[in-house]
Amino acid sequence: MKRSLQSFVEYLQIEKNYSHYTIERYQRDIDEFYLFMNEQGIDDLKSLEFQDARLFLTVLHGRNLSKRTIARKTSCLRSFFKFLMREEIVKDNPFSLVSLPKKEHSLPRFLYEEELGRLFSSIDSTNPIGKRDLALLEILYATGARVSECCDIQLNDMDLTLGTVLLHGKGKKDRYVPIGEYARLAISSFLKDGRGALLGSKKSHSTLMVNFRGDPLTPRGVRYILSSLMNKAVEGSTLHPHMLRHSFATHLLNNGADLRTVQELLGHSAISSTQVYTHVTKEQLRKVYLATHPRA
Structure with missing residues (x-):
């Protein structure tokens, strides 16, 4: 076995x-x-x-x-x-006739722009850990990267002059994603005054994101960091990496981006995976309508 x-x-x-x-x-x-x-x-x-x-x-x-x-x-x-x-190890597949439960169609959770603003403002970026946390948050929100993609970013995957990052997606499907000025500044500050201090003099590797010991940051580590940051900004709240990915897509669509562009940026092989975010934006429009229309 x-x-x-x-x-x-x-x-x-x-x-x-x-x-x-x-x-x-x-x-x-x-x-x-x-x-x-x-x-x-x-x-x-x-x-x-x-x-x-x-x-x-x-x-x-x-x-x-x-x-x-x-x-x-x-x-x-x-x-x-x-x-x-x-591989001819077994003759039958006992799960071949088992029907899959129907998926629950729940809308993805995302953060509003104001909530993200408070989250960014809560980070003390005057020390190496804070610079790392700010750079991590900026990358996830600026690129919509999956947590595994973020952890896999190497130093030579970043081009801060052009403002792009190479993400290594599922099935080794790589894609270049642009990053904005906020993310560029946070990453530059982390590379200049944060990453070296966390690495120390005894460690050397090319992974961009590191933990407090200087080792490459893991997906579990990212989840812990984000939950701690969110709990500090809004006590009792938690933040999962995918919520930043959902926020990235939702905010792009809310501000006029087309579905195909968002699909490319997210690295979705099928546009049906991206279309769930149109339901989020429609639900947001409905809430605004109900809250503001005199005869709603």
Whole structure:
């Protein structure tokens, strides 16, 4: 079973070019299924049947997981067993006939421009950590980068003269994204007076964003930093990296950007993924209308 998982991980890395974060998520989902197999006394992948897959889904539903999470785990296991069939490790895919739960169509959460203004103003950028935090926040909001893309930015990916950054997207699909003056100034200040101080004299690497020890910043580290900043700006509030990506897209559309441009900037392969933000802008228009029209 361990060898099967390792082979699948290598397949995701080499053939599918999945990101490190995505592969970690697949591993956790499969490890969770292995734990279920152990609890059920199943010690062989070949002996799994459709009923076992259904029972696993019942267990997931019993934990009150969201439909989105259950659908993701099911899709992961379906891909895993499809790979095992290709490698002739198993004969059948017990998840092939399992139907995915219908996705919940919730609108993405974003921050208003005023909220972002308060967040930026709350950062003390007079010290190396503050300069790093401001540069991190500016990059995420200026580019709409995914958290993994932000963590992967190398020094030579930045061109502060042209005002662009090269982002390494899903499936090794790279894209150049412009950055504005605020982001350029924050990054320049961090590179001049912050990054070197955090690295110290004993460490040297080319990753742009670093933690307080001077090591490359991880997605988990980014989430912790953003939550801390948001809680400081608005007590009791949390901020996830994807909220900045959602804010980036929503604000562009609200201010007149066309859908195709936003699609390119976000690195979406299908425009349907970008269209969700038009629903956000329409909902915002409706709220403004209801709040301001005399006969609303």
